[in-house]
Amino acid sequence: MNNINYLAFAIPAFFIFLYMEYAIALHLKKGHLFKYESSVSNVSIGIAERLLNLFIAASFYDLFYFVYKNYALFNIPNVWWVWAILILATDFVWYWYHKLGHQVNFLWAAHIVHHQSEEFNLSVSARITTFQALIRNIFWCALPFAGFHPAMVITILTVHGAYSFFTHTQLIGKLGWLENILITPSLHGIHHASDDKYLDKNYGDVFVFWDKLFGTFQKEEEAPKYGLTHPIKSYSFLWQHFHYYFELAEACKRENGFKNKLNIIFGNPATLNQDIRPILEKRFLQHKSQDRYRFKFKKYLNFQLIVCIALLTFTTAFFGSLKLDDKIFIPLFLLITLINCGALLEQRRWIYYLECLRLILVFAYVFFKFDLLGLIFLPTISLIILERTFALSHVYRVYVLQYETIMSKHSPTEINIAHDSVINNKNKLYTDEKIESK
Numbered sequence: 001m002n003n004i005n006y007l008a009f010a011i012p013a014f015f016i017f018l019y020m021e022y023a024i025a026l027h028l029k030k031g032h033l034f035k036y037e038s039s040v041s042n043v044s045i046g047i048a049e050r051l052l053n054l055f056i057a058a059s060f061y062d063l064f065y066f067v068y069k070n071y072a073l074f075n076i077p078n079v080w081w082v083w084a085i086l087i088l089a090t091d092f093v094w095y096w097y098h099k100l101g102h103q104v105n106f107l108w109a110a111h112i113v114h115h116q117s118e119e120f121n122l123s124v125s126a127r128i129t130t131f132q133a134l135i136r137n138i139f140w141c142a143l144p145f146a147g148f149h150p151a152m153v154i155t156i157l158t159v160h161g162a163y164s165f166f167t168h169t170q171l172i173g174k175l176g177w178l179e180n181i182l183i184t185p186s187l188h189g190i191h192h193a194s195d196d197k198y199l200d201k202n203y204g205d206v207f208v209f210w211d212k213l214f215g216t217f218q219k220e221e222e223a224p225k226y227g228l229t230h231p232i233k234s235y236s237f238l239w240q241h242f243h244y245y246f247e248l249a250e251a252c253k254r255e256n257g258f259k260n261k262l263n264i265i266f267g268n269p270a271t272l273n274q275d276i277r278p279i280l281e282k283r284f285l286q287h288k289s290q291d292r293y294r295f296k297f298k299k300y301l302n303f304q305l306i307v308c309i310a311l312l313t314f315t316t317a318f319f320g321s322l323k324l325d326d327k328i329f330i331p332l333f334l335l336i337t338l339i340n341c342g343a344l345l346e347q348r349r350w351i352y353y354l355e356c357l358r359l360i361l362v363f364a365y366v367f368f369k370f371d372l373l374g375l376i377f378l379p380t381i382s383l384i385i386l387e388r389t390f391a392l393s394h395v396y397r398v399y400v401l402q403y404e405t406i407m408s409k410h411s412p413t414e415i416n417i418a419h420d421s422v423i424n425n426k427n428k429l430y431t432d433e434k435i436e437s438k
């Protein structure tokens with residue numbers, strides 16, 4: 001384990017900044033800028049992207065070199081002023097990648113995840129999916145194609161990527177004359193707003209020039225309302241990633257003819273049938289908890305997230321030294337845990353089976369390391385016996401899936417009804433499960 005990837009240190013640094021922003025907000029009595037569920041889902045999405053990025057980053061570096069060696073239009077030298085042109089060129093490519101990401105359905109399906117949060121704080125910067133990273137890397141190929149050396153491109157992309165982290169906060173406000181040059185937190189906040197006058201504005205990442213040039217610039221006037229025009233109201237890790245792909249598939253299914261289906265895939269998101277999502281929500285989210293109560297047992301969820309962050313940092317630092325079995329186990333374990341975290345917030349009834357799957361996966365990994373994989377039937381059978389003898393799934397649901405009512409929005413009567421509803425729901429789950437097991 002000699003080759004440490006020092007980018008791993010960016011992960012704890014990211015969480016230190018997150019904590020600092022939260023501490024300052026509390027000090028300024030602005031704790032309402034944060035919501036626990038929202039922060040968990042932002043961080044979960046970021047962890048998955050950073051992890052999967054480890055597996056694809058090298059391929060894209062190779063692709064940049066391939067494009068540069070075979071197709072570069074110009075032979076651009078490595079001199080100081082080229083760096084200035086490169087940062088402008090990078091921002092220009094970003095502008096079009098980002099604008100198309102909002103205007104073409106199949107690109108929006110990946111980018112929508114970045115806009116799902118109704119809070120706007122530093123943790124939102126982590127809402128990048130692997131699909132979006134893939135699309136972005138394809139756009140970045142334009143830079144080596146123009147003739148910029150891939151080593152320069154990769155260096156600039158690191159700086160460019162780090163800048164956008166700091167534009168996701170409400171604590172900084174407007175920055176005077178800098179608002180005319182840079183995309184500031186106020187200007188990027190407008191990009192995350194769903195108010196009519198703010199829609200489809202401020203696509204730039206570092207500079208405002210491109211928005212001003214192409215007519216998409218908008219400064220902050222009234223306080224923005226953050227999030228999507230049609231909020232998804234779900235913290236499910238899977239639903240947040242895939243709901244728009246399902247919506248597109250359903251819209252295509254309803255169309256006759258290949259050309260009409262293509263029009264959906266390449267069409268503008270504003271023209272997609274808005275009735276489709278509620279239908280899919282009924283189909284896929286029927287066991288979703290109501291807004292009026294929320295997950296209480298946060299320590300268990302926090303512990304899982306801390307394990308994920310530690311594992312991600314370790315994997316990033318030592319990725320080059322990991323063996324194939326580690327590279328299979330770690331992503332599987334992390335993804336199951338992130339799905340679990342989203343499912344805990346959403347009271348999903350299948351979560352117990354996910355816990356069992358993860359437990360068996362851990363045993364399989366440990367047994368494999370000690371060359372005892374044949375013994376994997378032992379924990380599997382033990383879980384089945386425990387379920388049959390002690391109704392373990394019921395015990396899990398009663399003790400782990402604890403909910404509290406949200407006091408501020410409802411009268412005491414409503415809270416009692418909500419509480420009864422949770423109890424009834426738990427009893428129903430138990431009854432359903434008994435019926436299923438018969």
Ligand SMILES: [Zn+2]
Nearest residue numbers: 098102111114
């Ligand atoms: Zn966007």
Ligand SMILES: [Zn+2]
Nearest residue numbers: 114168188192
């Ligand atoms: Zn953003």
